[in-house]
Amino acid sequence: MKWMRERDALIAQTLAFVQSVAGRKAAAGAPPPSPAPESADTGSAAPEMAQPDGTSTIASNPPVPPATDLPPLPAANARSSIADDLKTEINARVASFRAHQERFNREREEYFSATLAKLRAAIRDGAPPRPRK
Missing domain, CATH: 4.10.270 (Myosin, subunit A)
Incomplete structure (x- = not known):
């Protein structure tokens, strides 16, 4: 279901933001996987990219950088x-x-x-x- 992927992506982005604000690192030094919402025109999710430590991330949804421009x-x-x-x-x-x-x-x-x-x-x-x- 599309809404579940969108929800998971929002939760992952929110978690990454909270951790960047609090100055904490993600568990095991890797950002949490964040699934991207389906694109409206194709109906398929973005391809996943494998990380050196074995985790995967979505190519169209890079990890959120720390909020330093506040x-x-x-x-x-x-x-x-x-x-x-x-x-x-x-x-x-x-x-x-x-x-x-x-x-x-x-x-x-x-x-x-x-x-x-x-x-x-x-x-x-x-x-x-x-x-x-």
């Missing part, structure tokens, strides 16, 4: 600069929110004071209250 991990100072940038942005947003809320409170207080002043002036002048609608 980007380096960020240094501790890079992580702290990212944390500092986030902290700065959060503090700026909090300050902006506080300023916004203070402006709303100030406008509400001014409106209340203006309305209360109008009411007191109307009471003092003896003007009749406005009818409700």
